Amino acid sequence: MPEPTTPAHGPEPLELSAGVHQLCSCDRSHHGWLCDGAHLGTGRVSYELRLSEPATVQMCRCSRSHRYPLCDGSHGAPARRPWWKPWG
Numbered sequence: 001m002p003e004p005t006t007p008a009h010g011p012e013p014l015e016l017s018a019g020v021h022q023l024c025s026c027d028r029s030h031h032g033w034l035c036d037g038a039h040l041g042t043g044r045v046s047y048e049l050r051l052s053e054p055a056t057v058q059m060c061r062c063s064r065s066h067r068y069p070l071c072d073g074s075h076g077a078p079a080r081r082p083w084w085k086p087w088g
């Protein structure tokens, strides 16, 4: 069995060409990270990404990113203490 190329909850690389891309931020798209309009009626919007040249972007798979659907490194941050346990 081949080894996975990325950690289970780390970012997933996505190769994109230059241009404007609508990225899915609702997890309902049938085209993976690319928006197919499935968010309509949910109150969510797609994430517009403009690239001046082809690039590989890192997509968030842990849902902790503050720039979702793009990875911001939050997957490596220690888990925060629950709000109901402020001390100890």
Ligand code: FES
Pocket: 009, 010, 011, 012, 059, 060, 061, 062, 063, 064, 065, 070, 071, 072, 073, 074, 075, 076
């Ligand atoms: S995978 Fe990196 S912040 Fe979610």
